[in-house]
Amino acid sequence: MTHGTAAEPAAGEAVLSLRGITKRFGSLVANEAVDLDVRRGEVVALLGENGAGKTTLMNILFGHYVADEGDVLVAGEGGDLQELDAGSPRAALAAGIGMVHQHFTLAENLSGFENIILGTQGLLDLSVSRRGARRKLEALMREAGLDVALDRQVSRLSVGEKQRIEILKALYRDARILVMDEPTAVLTPQEVERLFETLRRLTSGGLSVIFIAHKLSEVLAIADRIVVLRGGRKVGETARSVADRRLIAEMMVGRHVPTTRREPGRRGGVLLELRDVSSGEPSDRGALTEVSLAVAAGEIIGIAGVSGNGQSRLSALVAGLARPRGGVLRLFGSEVSHHDPRRFAAAGVARIPEDRHHDGIIGGMTVAENVVVEEIRAKDYSRWGFLRKKAIRSRAEAAIRGYDVRCQGPDAPARQLSGGNMQKLILARVLDRAPRLVLANQPTRGLDVGAQSEVHRRLLEARARGAGVLLISEDLDELLSLSDRVAVMHGGRLSEAIETERVGRTTLGLMMAGHGREEAA
Amino acid sequence: MIRFEPRPERNRLLRVAAPIGAAAAALVLAAIPLAFAGAPVLRAYALMFSGAFGSVFALTETLTRATPLILTGLAAVVAFRAKLWNIGLEGQLYAGALAAVAVGSGAIMAPAGVMVPLVLIAGFAAGALLMLGPALLKLKFGADEVVTTLLLNFVVILFVQMMLEGPLQDPMSMGWPQSAPVVDEAVLPPLVERMRLHSGLLVGLVAAAVVHVLFRHTVWGYEMRAVGENASAARYAGIPVSGTLVRVALISGGLAGLAGVGEVAGLKGYLTADLSPGFGYAGIVVAMLAALSPLGAVLAAVFVAAVFVGADSMSRAIGVSSYLADLVVALSLLCVLVGGFVTRYRIRRVTRHHATAGRERA
Incomplete structure (x- = not known):
């Protein structure tokens, strides 16, 4: 599976097809009859709010979850679509699907190089294939225009460099489809620009990218096609060239998005x-x-x-x-x-x-306990060193209502909240x-x-x-x-x-x- | 093919059932070497059970054995909840025992109503102080408390030996390295006539209830959990992280110290350097078996004690080595770890026609 051999599908042909994917967790429907096609050399943005089902869909693609219904088809060596063994991350990797997670999965105490080859080598063949790996990596870095200090310990790399290591890791494993989960969330504007440049180079070389995001402006800068998910369903799909910002935003949230307007204020002391x-x-x-x-x-x-x-x-x-x-x-x-x-x-x-x-x-504590954490020693929430649980609970209930924190209740572990709801909890x-x-x-x-x-x-x-x-x-x-x-x-x-x-x-x-x-x- | 999927939320029933299932699974697994050794498996287990619970004597022996385990288990629960890895329970137990004989073997004379609380307080304070050092070293210099507490165990036990061959040696001991006996007023009274079970058990049960209330209902417990779950967020929110960890260290060390008091003032009556057959280390096992629940620690301690007492008795009856007890306890711990995994992940069988299998599951 080297890059650019004649057996690979030509540009524009589908390399990945998700068909009718449905996934339920108990009564919660995370994905419902989602179709998604990705063509060779294309960047597809998967856009949606937190909880829209983006991550679940990618976890199914990756074999971390098994879909209740539907199929995952990946282009094989000959370019024809073949069903991917469900629930097997190994099969996904072998089929050329690579993933860059939002929270990096790097061993901080190893060098970038060691992280990249980790798990790709047998225990006994050390030195010889290391040299080969090095050559392959350097070729990849030239090809992709990725520049990283391979021998520096990962803990000493910047966030952008860590991400480049993650991308190289996927490319090193011959990824033809690269899934990136909110890759820009942790980057500075400059690093984002640099990432996009890399992605453009890679896609012109035939790599396909699925770009999970919820920032519209960035998606418009990089994606060829934009697919919008909401509540587990695909609610829209549009080519970038004809994309309408407002329309996409409304598709994502399913309602009119109020634009923030600052009224003139009165400056005080x-x-x-x-x-x-x-x-x-x-x-x-x-x-x-x-x-x-x-x-x-x-x-x-x-x-x-x-x-x-x-x-x-x-x-x-x-x-x-x-x-x-x-x-x-x-x-x-x-x-x-x-x-x-x-x-x-x-x-x-x-x-x-x-x-x-x-x-x-504090993920392991409840929503209620998190709401009062700054005031736990105040008279309202404790007396003589004992917690006033009723007061804590009613404060939490008010916070959940007043700030629309979506959770199972005050006693739910805070870890279960989505990022947006965690932030609402902090606001409350x-x-x-x-x-x-x-x-x-x-x-x-x-x-x-x-x-x-x-x-x-x-x-x-x-x-x-x-x-x-x-x-x-x-x-x-x-x-x-x-x-x-x-x-x-x-x-x-x-x-x-x-x-x-x-x-x-x-x-x-x-x-x-x-x-x-x-x-x- | 078998696959693991994370459960979206953890099932309450499973969390209770997992440790019980783990204990059962450990007994089943231990049956394999038992059978290899040519022992009648069912009879061996029946003997173990009756040896642990089958008579008043058996039951009191099990509870006597469980008493120090409850306290060291609680000590581990308190520390581990706050992610302070106190591996020095054994040393703290000896420190508590040493303080109990220092105070209780004649240096001070007072009625029992004063002496008993006094030895308890002395033992608690000694254990607490011993844990204070590693905690401060961790906070000031980032010294790993696993290393410092573990090594202190050996220091303390050697110190105890030195004291037993020196200033604390009983003049009546004919040269044996043992302390003078605890005076009658300082003895923890027995709970059942003519049995060894002593009121140290009550100390353990009260301690379990106190720790339970501490974690559930108090600001201190809240802060300890917050520091354990996410120290950085706790610090940001204004919880005094260092102060909380010092508090955790003192309580944890103190509880282990109480275990030492119980063994000296409740059971043995005097201090020797082989007072504890590893109750401090077993406390860690108890805490893990209990999934760091203070009330669970009582049950886990009784379970571990029952296995040891039962195995001893079984070994005497049919000649199977009582090392079986170590095996059962070790297997239980492994099974509990597996059980913890089961409560977090769903195990499903995947066939090639996965889609249909998935639908049936849903």
Whole structure:
């Protein structure tokens, strides 16, 4: 199965066909009579909200689940479609289906090279085939224009590099169909551009790609065809050339998507003030150098920047997790003396963490326990060290109702929630207490259109109520549509905040790349 | 072909049934070597059962054996829930025992109403303090507590030997390395007349109830679970992670220390360096068999104790080695691990005509 032999199907022929796939989990129908065809050299975007059945469909393709009904057909050596042995990941791999998961499946303590050849070699043939593997890989890297430090330990690679290792891993196993599960969710805009370039090169060489996504703009940049799933069913299919943004968005959510509109606000007193704040070891990437910033009541301040330029540190400072090395941090008019997350939360700072799985949700605890986690020592939820379970439960029920958290109930493990619902749970946790300052760090990363607009609505609602919002985001659309003023973070320094009306995307882009404002304008 | 599929949600009934099934499966598996050894399998098991539960004597012996296992099992439950890997239960047990004889063998004289609580508190404190070191080393320097707690076991046991051949040696022991006996006022009173079963069992049962309430109903327990499930999210939410882990370490070490008090002040009456046949390590097994449930730990401890006591008695009757007990317990643990897998994954048979098979299942 080498690339480009005469026996392979010519461009345009179907290499994969899913026919009438239905999968049920008890009463839940995850996929219902889904048809999907993928042709050679084509990028098909599988678009849908969380829970639309994208992942289930791909798990069936991959043999992790067995479909209740329907068939999976893959082009064989001769180009004719053959039924794939169901429920066998090995058969899927052998048929040339490769997958790049959203959460990478790499052994962090091995090098990229070792990760790629892991499992492809017998125990006893070590040195000889290693050299052969190396040659094959280097040829692949040239062909695909993928450039990775193969011998560096994976734990020391950036997210984009890890993804390139994952792609190489699939290509190394002669993948002809590459499934990518939300590949852009973890990448910076620059890395996304680079990924798309790689995919274009690969597809022109005959690779077919299934691109799972819920960000419409990216799909429009890369996909040849867009297939929309909703509630487990295929609800639309369109070629990119004739795709209508609005229509697709509505197909995805099945209802009219409200566009977020920022009404002019009334700026009040300053709530958060950083004056010449430095934090972190100066040698560290991501340390802050003399950052000044003010967030007032009734305004949203956006922080733009490529990730790793100090946003995490800034967010940690405002969340109460880190302390300044120099400079002054004033919260609600007085200098902060105790940098303690619990005090910050109690004082009225709503904190939405960057990584909700890692820092936001405690998966093994219930939805109710997650709602009250910041206030568990408050009199409302415990007395004499004992939990007030009724109060906790009723708060959780109110949160579930008020924020439309889709779950089986307050006692369901939080781990079962989809990404969007986890974020709604966090919103309910922090916003329901009428906070005075909201810290939102990448609040819509990895969320579908519906959940995104919900998050935006809540942030604007907080602003309208008179709260100040510090919005850290890599999504320029989000920043420009929500923020009153935008500042750019680069190399641990923060630019002056500029009124959003007076700043364009290109200016922001240049400032994010490290140019001064005067240069950029 | 057999395939595994993750279950979308975990079935409550299965979670209860899995450990019971595992224990049963272990007995079935252990029957194979038993049969190879030429022993009558059913008779051997019948003898084991009657040896463990068949008479008042058997039952009290089983519960006596279960008493330290309940406490070390609980100690492991508390620590493991918070993902603090306390492998030093054996050392903490000895520390508790040492404190019990230090306080209870004549150094202080008071009525039983004072002495019994005093030895319990001393034992708890000694175990807790012993666990404090590894916990602080972990928090300050990131030292792996598995290594530090495990190695401390040997340090403590050697220390106990040193004390038993030195300052704590009973002058009446004719040179034997054993401590002076615990004074009558400090003895945990027996529960059944003329039997060895002592009120250490009550201490264990009360401890199980307390740990149960701790995890279910208190802020401390909530914080311990939060730290164990996702320390990073707990820290972000403002839960004092270091303080919580110190608390976990103290409670876990203290419970193991209580096990030592029970053995000295309830059962043996004096301290020797072979006080525990590995109750500390068996506590880890008990906790895992119980799936880290505090009330489950009581049942698991009784099960493990019954297997050992039953096997001893069976061995005396028909001459099969009592190592069978180790085999059954080890197999149970393996089966529980498999059982845990079954509660998370669905096992299905897949034929070539998978689509029809799938439809029948659904």
